[in-house]
Amino acid sequence: MPELLKAPLVVEFPFTRSLGPVQSAFLTGLRERTVLGVKTTDGRVLVPPVEYDPVTADEIRDLVEVGATGTVTTWAWNPAPRRGQPLDTPFAWVLVRLDGADTALLHALDAPSADAVRTGLRVRVRWAAERTGAITDIACFEPYEGPREGLYEGPDSGEARDHSGDFANAVTGIVAPARLDYTYSPGRAQSAYINALAERKTVGERCPSCRKVYVPPRGACPTCGVATDEQVEVGPRGTVTTYCIVNIKAKNLDIEVPYVYGHIALDGADLALHGRIGGIPYDQVRMGLRVEPVWTEGGRYPDHYRPTGEPDADYDAYKELL
Ligand SMILES: [Zn+2]
Structure with a gap:
């Protein structure tokens, strides 16, 4: 049996999207160190904001500013950060309900160990030094024991306050890179196909039942559900x-x-x-x-x-x- 092939494979593409009024205000707000949510028709405050009420499906546009401090509602420890994640040292993925909000935002929490993280932990936004209008403008969250921040109705009100969402030079679009990075093994049939290609031959496999020749071969006939192993040179x-x-x-x-x-x-x-x-x-x-x-x-x-x-x-x- 010839050696099976394997190789690193990266599938990567930039995804460009326009933002619309709500997401534009949210991301521009982050650039200005302001966290915005939206108020639903029944008065709940959603952060991160959405354009349509998840209950009534009504379009919602009433922006409110919430705090830069909040409470961890659930979390998971990430012991081995991967490329492109918010922190390069072990950290917690957390859902944070910011003060004044009724829903939680997914982000990273910089904590020394899993022992330092718990549901109910008070945290604060750590802003990125350079901000461009992206979710990464929040570098991460960090544990915090001080008073609420970012609310202006008094430190204990906890009330979100209305916000126009108007900013100069609003961000109207983002480029979100998508990347899958993995090791691919093509298996027996495709390894034989690729090895034959190295000799500039194209070799498929014939189904023993319906006699179809598959190129490139996958090792089985999807119609008959049987293994294919008769090799056939084509082209x-x-x-x-x-x-x-x-x-x-x-x-x-x-x-x-x-x-x-x-x-x-x-x-x-x-x-x-x-x-x-x-x-x-x-x-x-x-x-x-x-x-x-x-x-x-x-x-x-x-x-x-x-x-x-x-x-x-x-x-x-x-x-x-x-
Ligand atoms: Zn077949």
Whole structure:
């Protein structure tokens, strides 16, 4: 049995979102060291704020300012912080009900050990030195034994006070990076597929029951539910079954737009794989186009597919592969 492959895999993309009036006021407020919530129709104060009443579904816009101090309502200890988490030393994830609020906010608590954390612990916002209008403007919470902070009706009132939500240079959008960082093992079938690719061969597996050839193989036929182990070399030529024209340039991808990404049914395969179509103007790519792989030096899979010059395939030849 050949050695199974494994490799680190990172899936990462920035997610850009606009904020709307409530989230815009909330995040701009953090930049100004002010925590805002919203008041529901029955008078409850929600922090973090939402745009719609969770009970009545009414649109809610009445902003209020709450305290920068609060009470831990529940918590979990994080002994091994990961990249991108709020603190790089062990800390507690906490739900904090800020003074004046009726709901709790999820954040990090800087505490020396789990023994120092308990439900009911009084805490205070530790503001980030540089604030940009993001939840990370609260660097974390810290244990605190002093009077309430950030409420102006007197230290013991605990009442949220109305706030216009008006700030100069309001933050209207954020970029939230999403990242999955893990070790991937492709398993027996795909390890064999990848090892064959290293020799510029595309090898799928045939289902013993329905005779379909899967490329790339997953080790089992999803239709019949049986293991596949008969290896079948397919391609290298194939047929474009469907495609799209990409007009948005992806970060870290050195391909000029527009370009074409297609589904390609390699000859002998019963499943289309996807790849970039090159060597032809983007507006001349079509269903049925016959293509072949183009390898680059050191490449572990085809860089792209280009036209072979053969006549287009008949629709009937690939209609079951769409
Ligand atoms: Zn099958």
